[in-house]
Amino acid sequence: MLRALLALGFLFLNIYACEGGYNSCINKVKHSNTIQNQTIQIPITKHTRLVFSQTRPHGKILKHDPYLSLYIVKDKKGFKYPFKINMRYPSGLAAVNKRTAYEGRIKKRQIGLNQLATFNYRVKAPAILTNSCCSLEGIITPRGIIEKSYIKRFINNSDIRYSDIGIRVKDTHKCVKVTSYDPFMKNNPFKKGDCILSMDGRSVKYSSSLMQRILFSKVGSTHNVKVRRNGKIINIKVRSQKRLSGGYKVETYLEKYGITFDKNLYIIKIEKSKDHYGLLLGDQLLQVNRNDVKKQEDVMKYMSDFKFHATLLFQRNGNFQFFINMD
Structure with missing residues (x-):
């Protein structure tokens, strides 16, 4: 029995060693159950996981970054061989899921919260980015790659503000x-x-x-x-x-007024303590300074273009349109 346990232990060590290349990383992703449906749940210690999820994950949440949709969650079952973050320059990279590993490189770096990094070819999310030793290099999400420096900061810092x-x-x-x-x-x-x-x-x-x-x-x-x-x-x-918004939190610069929008620019949250100019939940932003807007990038583009106040056109209940001025 003891010999069998030792043999099993050596097997795991060999599976996840550098010599195994990316096949070892595929096995590690599979055995650790890192990819679950549309979420990524990476064991980072024996009993904690780094989770990327656009909905609140199950389990005890220890930490949350709403901008990058990252969580640290308690792992009751545990996994003996957690992923380590490689902060050195990698000799190679691959996008890894529980079936395949595609070698490549980061084509464009992450620019803050609003523009995640990109791989040199299209990669289906969810997946993780690793080197050949299976050390973590990034998380591949539907919007792009969250780079390891952002991941490491989130894991190590008690202050998660930006x-x-x-x-x-x-x-x-x-x-x-x-x-x-x-x-x-x-x-x-x-x-x-x-x-x-x-x-x-x-x-x-x-x-x-x-x-x-x-x-x-x-x-x-x-x-x-x-x-x-x-x-x-x-x-x-x-x-x-x-920083009040960005990343997976839609950004319009109007967050200072306690107003939160969804991706289609409908108001989904209003803080009662703020002056919100009589706006209501469900109001939709249509124009900024006489320019039509359909997504947050449009709002950011035109919001700075005013001298005395920003002129905003909203629509309520699908037909009533009205202007407000904000300064």
Whole structure:
């Protein structure tokens, strides 16, 4: 009996060793029951699992990140060989589920909460990203890949909040450019079209690394940002605030008014303590500053384009339309 148990133990070790390659990773995903329906439930210690789920998972929830739909949940049954996160540069990558492993690479990096990373070819979610030693490199969701740095931060930090300095950015051939800024952030010093040159003395080359530095900084911390605006170099000092939306929480910049939208821009939640301009649950946002909007990206694009107040067109009960001005 003892010999059988030892043999079984060595079998597991061999299954999950680097020498087994990605076949070992497929077996590990299968034996650990990591992929369950449309959820990902990764054992990270013997009795806890990192869960990606767009609905509340079963079991005792220890921690929750609503922006990336991540949970840490107690695992009563347990699994002896949890996944470790590889923070070194991987020698290879594969998208792994319980049947197959597709080798590839990350094509586009994760830019903050609103643009997840992408693989170099289409991969069906749910799946996980691993190296050949089965160490965790990312989580493949329907919207893209949640990179390991975000996963590691969520697992290790007691403070799961993200910081915000009121800008959203993208890479251009010239610089990291501000595509929109939060117009309701008090004294927001940024402008649409600003080129971000450095932050806290460190040069900025990519939007992915800039947004990660912003998000991972301490809420309430002060930052020095150098920008190029209309050919001039400007030094900006800004204090970070708590990020209110993004990722799997629809973002419109109206969250400061206690208003939450679904993906079709219907109001699904209103905080009673906020001034919400007489809006009601079920009202649908149709226009921002005279521009039609159908998704959150449209709202973000046009929300910054006003001088004195934002003009918003809503529809109620499918036929009654009305404007409100917010400043």
